[in-house]
Amino acid sequence: MDARYRHEILPLDTPDDDPRWRAYVDIFSAVFLDSRASDEGLPVFREHRRADEARLAMVTTEGPGLDGRAPVAGFNWTRSTINCGTQVPVMIINTIGVLPSHRRRGLLKSMMGTELGAAAADGVPLAVLTASEATIYGRFGFAPATQSLDVEIATGRFALRDDAPTAGGTVEFLTPSAFAPHWRRVADAFQDRRRGAVTQQHMNYLVESGEWSSADQGPSRSLRVAAHFDDAGTLDGFALFRHKGWSEPVTSEVVQLTAPSPAVELSLWRALADLDLVERLTAQLQPGNVLPHALRDPRAVKFTGLGDNVWLRVLDLPAAAAGRAFDADGAVRIGIDDPLGFCAGTWELRAVDGVGTATAGTDPAEVSLGADALAQLWLGGTTAWELAAAGRITGAPEAVARLGRLLRWDTAPANRAEF
Known part of the structure; x- marks a missing residue:
């Protein structure tokens, strides 16, 4: 990044009428081919970023067509937690963008290095993001x-x-307004139950409570809620859905289904399948979801696509290992x-009675891998054997198998938070 550019932070207490707010949000709108920030949407952005105490990083410059020194790239993130057996601090990278006119000048690399470094210096051992393109972030680990x-x-086949x-x-x-007071408690209960789950942020609340819809530029008019109440009358699970019109087959989209137990999940699925006139539900399931295995006719569930959800990066291996649950003991x-x-570097990764450590050493490594391969293994959703077969891990088969057993979890990781 050359001298024309400057890495800055947009303070959260910046006055609402400061034009940098709109310029900052419009970076992401341009990058993701969306409409410019509306007068209704801009205050919502300020609200949820302030509520989450986010860090709004940006690169600014001066030049023709710009109003003085203006932001041309943005990187906004917040400190949160992820369930790795315990609640581990995590850097949630919400949005990254560089205006098309300033690409290929090192801005993304500079922001990534600076902000990942800031998180690591703040004691955060892991970072997560969701990727619009699958080829960008591997080079950053x-x-x-x-x-x-x-x-x-x-x-019709659901039973x-x-x-x-x-x-x-x-x-x-x-x-949605009647459900809203219960949202945080149930969302947190899910995160406590499932490894791989990231804490829901304030924007998740605004969307899932129906208070904000980008499509409606205000409260959602289409979102509906099915809520499960236990025998004591406590709301302990919910499904958010919307109807998709009268085109055949008549379809409802399940936007989110969150519950602290499989029994509540199945009760909610049954209620959604019983909706009058609805012939099809569309949804996204997490690995380890019990639904297909609990049906008399498993083919009632048709798998139509596979996507990546959480992209992870390890920033501090000793701290990440200390906070991670290990379902098997071993060392490699x-x-x-x-x-x-x-x-x-070279590390001895060890687990004894489920407690992990990572210690820097000088002895030759038994297994070699990139930071991105380590990240892909860390939540237990991919096996070491798979990555070794793809050439991304090298080492003797016995050592690779030992690494795989060490990092394997007995339950599949799952995350429902969007960020």
């Missing part, structure tokens, strides 16, 4: 660590097995190639 499965569910666990209590259909020396330097 990120890799897809969880997946999502696009499905269509034929409601749970007799031995499928379902919860007592009732399902009620609520307005790994050599990590990290172009940004955070995890570079």
Whole structure:
């Protein structure tokens, strides 16, 4: 990044009428081919970024067509937590963008190095993002660590097995405003239950409570809520859905289904499948979802696509290992190639009674891999054997197998938070 550019922070207490707010948001609108920030949307952006105490980094410059020194690239993130067996601090990278006229000048690389370094210096051992393109972030040590499965569910074929666990209590259909006071408690309960789950942010609340819809530029008019109440009358799970019109087959989109137990999940799926006139549900399932296995006819669920969900990066291997649950004991020396330097070197990765450590050493590595391969293994969603077969891990088969057993989890990672 040459001298024309300057890395700056847009303070959260910047006055609302400062033109940098709109210029900053419009960077991301331009990059993601969206409309410019509206008068209704701009205050919502300020609200959720302030609520999450986000860090709004940007690169500014001067030049023809710009109003003085103006932002031309942005990188906004917040400190949160991810369930790795314990709640581990994580850097949630919400949005990164560089205006087309300033690409290929090192701005993204500079922002990435500066902001990842700021998070690591603040004691954050992991970073996550979701990627619009799959070829950008591997060179910065990120890799897809969880997946999502696009499905269509034929409601006419939906029937749970007799031995499928379902919860007592009732399902009620609520307005989003009636559901909103319960959202945080249930969202947090899901995160506490599932490894790989990231804390929901304030924007998640605004969208899932129906308070904000980018399509409606205000409160959502289409979002609906099915809520499960236990026998004591406590709301303990919810499904957000919207109807997609009268084109055949008549379809409802399940936007989100969050519950602290599989029994509540299945009770909600049954209620959605019983919606009058609806012939098909579309949804995204997380790996490890019990639904297909709990149906009399598993082919009622048709898998239509596979996507990556959480892209992860390890910033501090000793701290990440100390906060991670290990379902198997063992030890292996790994050599990590990290172009940004955070995890570079040789480490002994060890787990005893489920407690992990990573210690820097000088003995030869038994297994060699890149920082991106380490990230892809870290949540247990990919096996070491797969990456070794693809040429991304090298080492004796016995050592690769030992690394795979060490990092394997007994349950699949899952995340429902969007960021």
